[in-house]
Amino acid sequence: MNGHRNADFGLHQRFTLLMAFCLAALVSIGLLAVHAIEAGWPADLALSWVLGFLLGAGIIAAWLSAWVASGLRRGVSDISEGLNEVSDTHDWSIRLPIRGDVEFSRIADRLNNLFENIAQMDKHIQTNTSHLKEANSALIEEVEVRRQMELELEEKARSQEQLIKRLEATQSQLIQAEKLASIGQLAAGVAHEINNPIGFVNSNLGTLRDYIRKLIGALEVYRGMDYVPEDEKASIAERFDLAYITEDVPVLVQESMEGIDRVKKIVQDLKDFSHVDSGEWVAVNLNKSIDSTLNIVRNEIKYKADVVKEYGDLPEIQVLGSQFNQVVLNLLVNAAHAIEKFGTITVRTRHADSCIFVDVQDTGCGIPPENMKRIFDPFFTTKPIGTGTGLGLSLAFSIMKRMHGEISVTSELGKGTCFTLRIPVDAADRDEAEDTEATPDRLGSQ
Numbered sequence: 389m390n391g392h393r394n395a396d397f398g399l400h401q402r403f404t405l406l407m408a409f410c411l412a413a414l415v416s417i418g419l420l421a422v423h424a425i426e427a428g429w430p431a432d433l434a435l436s437w438v439l440g441f442l443l444g445a446g447i448i449a450a451w452l453s454a455w456v457a458s459g460l461r462r463g464v465s466d467i468s469e470g471l472n473e474v475s476d477t478h479d480w481s482i483r484l485p486i487r488g489d490v491e492f493s494r495i496a497d498r499l500n501n502l503f504e505n506i507a508q509m510d511k512h513i514q515t516n517t518s519h520l521k522e523a524n525s526a527l528i529e530e531v532e533v534r535r536q537m538e539l540e541l542e543e544k545a546r547s548q549e550q551l552i553k554r555l556e557a558t559q560s561q562l563i564q565a566e567k568l569a570s571i572g573q574l575a576a577g578v579a580h581e582i583n584n585p586i587g588f589v590n591s592n593l594g595t596l597r598d599y600i601r602k603l604i605g606a607l608e609v610y611r612g613m614d615y616v617p618e619d620e621k622a623s624i625a626e627r628f629d630l631a632y633i634t635e636d637v638p639v640l641v642q643e644s645m646e647g648i649d650r651v652k653k654i655v656q657d658l659k660d661f662s663h664v665d666s667g668e669w670v671a672v673n674l675n676k677s678i679d680s681t682l683n684i685v686r687n688e689i690k691y692k693a694d695v696v697k698e699y700g701d702l703p704e705i706q707v708l709g710s711q712f713n714q715v716v717l718n719l720l721v722n723a724a725h726a727i728e729k730f731g732t733i734t735v736r737t738r739h740a741d742s743c744i745f746v747d748v749q750d751t752g753c754g755i756p757p758e759n760m761k762r763i764f765d766p767f768f769t770t771k772p773i774g775t776g777t778g779l780g781l782s783l784a785f786s787i788m789k790r791m792h793g794e795i796s797v798t799s800e801l802g803k804g805t806c807f808t809l810r811i812p813v814d815a816a817d818r819d820e821a822e823d824t825e826a827t828p829d830r831l832g833s834q
Contacts, residue, residue, distance in 0.1 A: 409445075409448060416445075417441055420438060420441060467499070482503065585647030586647065589644045589647040595636075596637065596640050606625075606628040654683060668709065669706040670706060670709045671704050672705070674811075675737060678735055678737070681713045692724045692725075694733070696732055698734060705744060706815065707791055707811060707815065707816075711791075716746070718781065723749075724750075726804075727751065727753075733749070734748075743793070744813065745811075746808070747808050748807045749804060749805070749806040750806075753802065753804075755801075764784075788811070792811075792818045792819065795808070796810070
């Protein structure tokens with residue numbers, strides 16, 4: 389419906405013309421009445437003229453009223469039809485006709501402007517709706533992608549958990565393998581350490597056997613005599629060497645007991661060191677643990693270095709039992725191997741900043757700078773093939789991490805190396821706290 393203007397009278401013009409005519413008719417009737425009175429017309433004649441004029445004026449006024457009403461009806465009809473068409477089709481591009489009437493043309497023009505604004509708004513809404521649909525579709529796709537990613541992450545988490553369990557089992561096996569390898573390397577030394585006391589105990593037992601034979605011989609002589617004169621007693625004592633036996637037997641027994649105690653201690657230390665570790669935290673005095681390890685590795689060290697112990701006053705703390713001994717043993721053996729001729733190994737302990745520090749320092753050849761970053765890598769070793777597994781320092785690093793501590797190293801070529809262990813006094817409490825925090829997470833993920 390295209391808007392346009394024509395040359396017709398507007399509603400306002402028609403209404404103005406009607407009012408002007410009615411006013412002119414009233415004025416004319418008044419003038420006619422005045423003229424009739426002044427001219428002395430008879431009353432019947434004056435009334436006839438007035439009635440005739442009123443009738444003519446009424447007819448013209450009625451026609452003008454119908455003309456005004458038709459303009460009003462046409463304007464209302466055009467606007468009503470246009471609004472109905474827009475309402476039925478929801479087509480905001482429709483425009484109401486703009487007629488010659490000023491009032492209705494203004495109304496139509498404003499409605500057309502309103503339709504144009506609504507059309508633009510509807511177009512904008514449709515555009516936004518399209519964008520929202522696209523965004524919603526993209527969001528649905530993203531949610532689906534994220535759901536798939538979450539499923540993949542959950543699967544990876546399960547795989548990682550299984551891998552961690554396998555790594556823990558492998559680590560435990562490596563620790564045990566390294567421990568057995570260390571024991572294998574030290575077996576000859578331990579056998580030598582045991583053989584020394586066993587040797588002199590065996591020699592003492594042989595001597596004691598001879599002494600017993602002499603004592604039995606003397607007793608047999610005394611048993612065959614009813615009365616033994618004093619001079620005969622002296623002769624028997626001299627013949628069976630009873631005076632020397634009396635002095636030497638207590639010494640032999642004491643030496644033999646000390647040798648047996650030495651063997652017992654070596655066997656006990658070896659048993660404590662080599663038993664399969666349960667991974668439980670046990671309360672120990674680290675000075676005593678280090679002494680026990682030194683006793684095991686004594687034969688490996690004594691031909692290469694003097695051991696200097698500088699122990700501090702340490703509290704009893706909880707550590708991972710024999711795993712700590714394994715770390716110390718690896719450091720001591722490495723220190724001995726680093727010394728080419730004969731040197732010194734210093735074992736130093738101290739308590740500071742709520743931690744226990746253990747230093748193992750040697751006067752060996754030192755570590756080249758290019759190897760410093762790799763010494764804790766698994767299977768890295770500078771020893772000849774067949775003399776080193778490359779697991780000792782790597783496992784020491786892992787064990788210290790499990791005990792919430794750390795291992796560090798300083799070295800200078802030609803002067804020696806110092807490994808330092810740091811173990812928190814509350815390492816076991818930290819481990820328990822971590823287990824407590826990890827348990828709800830595992831339960832929540834099930």
